[in-house]
Structures are given as C-alpha cells and as structure tokens.
Amino acid sequence: MISLRQMRSVVAVAEEGSFTRAAARENATQSGISQHVAAVEDVLGIRLFERTSDGVLLTPAGNRYYEKVLAVLRGAEEAIIDARNRRDTLSGVVHAGIMPVLARAALAPALDHMACHHPDVSIHIIEGYSGALTDSVKAEELDFAIVPAFGGAVGLNVRHLAQDREMIVGGVQSGVVHGKPARLQDLAPLKLVTPSSINIRKTRIEEYLATHSIRVERIMELDAMLGTLDFVARSDWVTILPGVICAPDRDGSVRRIAPLDQPPLFLEFVQIEPARRPLSAQAQVFLEELKKEVAKLVAR
16 A cells, blocks of 8 residues: 555655655655655555666656656645635635746735735745746745746646736936837947846846847846846846836836837746645635736736
C-alpha cells in the first residue's frame, strides 16, 4: 500500500530534482524522503529516478507514475475543496503572488471587491518578481501567482491570463511625447532604467535593444517599482513598463507615457499554480477579480 505521504515525496523529488530540496519543501529529513521513495519503488518493482551530476531525473517509468500520482493528489485536494464549498458563505485564506506592475493599479480594486462581498476570506499578498514567485508556488507557499510568460516548469499549471503592450515612460525632461507611439531609436542614446536579471523582463528588454541596434548611453538596474517611477519622473531617464502599471499616469502631468512602436513590444501575463493542488473556491474568486481588473487596464 502506497500512502499519500509517500506519493507527495515522489512528486517533491521529481519537481525539485533533488532529495535535499524535496526534504526542505516537505519539511522532512532527506533520509525520510529517500525512505519514502525507496518504499514506493519496492512496491512498484521499478526505478523511479536516476542520479545525474546535477541531481536526479525521472526514469521513463517514473515519469508515467509521476503523472498518475499528480492526478491522485489533485483528486484528494478537490474532494476537500468540494466539501468546504458546501458551506453557505465563502471563507478561508488565499495566498497570492503579484508582480509589482500589477500591484500598482489592479490589486486594490480586486481587494476592495473581496472585502465588500466576501468578508470571511482572508487574503495574503506577496509582491515579487517572477523567479521568487515561481519558487513559492512550486513550494505551495502560494495558491497562485501572476508572472510574465516563461517556458514553464515541472509541477506547475501555467495558463494565459492577458497580453499587454509595453510603454516608454519618462518625465517632462525625457523627450517622450505623451500618448504618441514612439520609437526608442528616436530617443537614443538612452539613459534607461531596467529591472535586474531576477526579473524575466530584463532579458526581453535586452533582446529588443540588441535586435534593433538601439544605442544606450547608460543603464541603471532598479528592482523597486515605485522608486523607478519616481526617478524617471524627476530626471531625463526613461524606462519600459507594461501599460497596466501606467493607468494612474493617463493625464501625463507627472510622467509621459508612449506606446513602444516600430516594432511594438508585448508582455504576456500567465497565472501559475501547483499542478498537484487545485485552487480553493476563495482563491478562484479572487483570481477572477484580478483577471477582470487586468482586462480593464489592458483595454484602456
């Protein structure tokens, strides 16, 4: 007989690629995780993993077992969620991860709706960049997160949420004409504020600059969204940000916003959640509210 605990250990090793990281994720010892995996292999009569110089990988038989186990663990969680949904009012806790570009304009209206219509739901928000949020979702510290699109990862369900156009953002000294599509070439040589490499958008911006041979005089890396917005407002530096964060600057009085053009650049948002655990009813409702707010901002 294979227990759910043993199944979870197999899934953790498969998704982390390491017995050590799997043990940390499951709040267990490495020897305990190893014993669980060995017990499953003994019952099944197959090897689930093979060791490599970088950790462990699923064998073909192990990969088939992993896929089946995901369905079992997800089914067990769905049974719990279904039982809880029989109550008259929506209640419980939601742990969600939000990118800084969404926190400025989309988060507050969604929270306001939840507070008014679902007062028994407690919401905990973590604001962060894609790498950290993805790790937290994989570890089940978050019910879901909204991040820029990426190649995906083992153990995650990834779904398209929205697509947004990137904007050039600068202050009155920047030369950006508010509301008029603009080419970065016309503003070169640029003094450009970008996120650091922990943000997946950094790579996309660098690729755009290189592909179109855009001259850059200086680059400043800031992983502080409000600090970036304040800095470009009071200097001749510019930055590139998705349109959703620019909604409060539609009048152009503090910052000038121009759609990046010739060619345009787009950012795709995706929602990620643990593959082995379905969203609770309260998490689903909050996610839908966030999606509505993002859709409104993108439409503007």
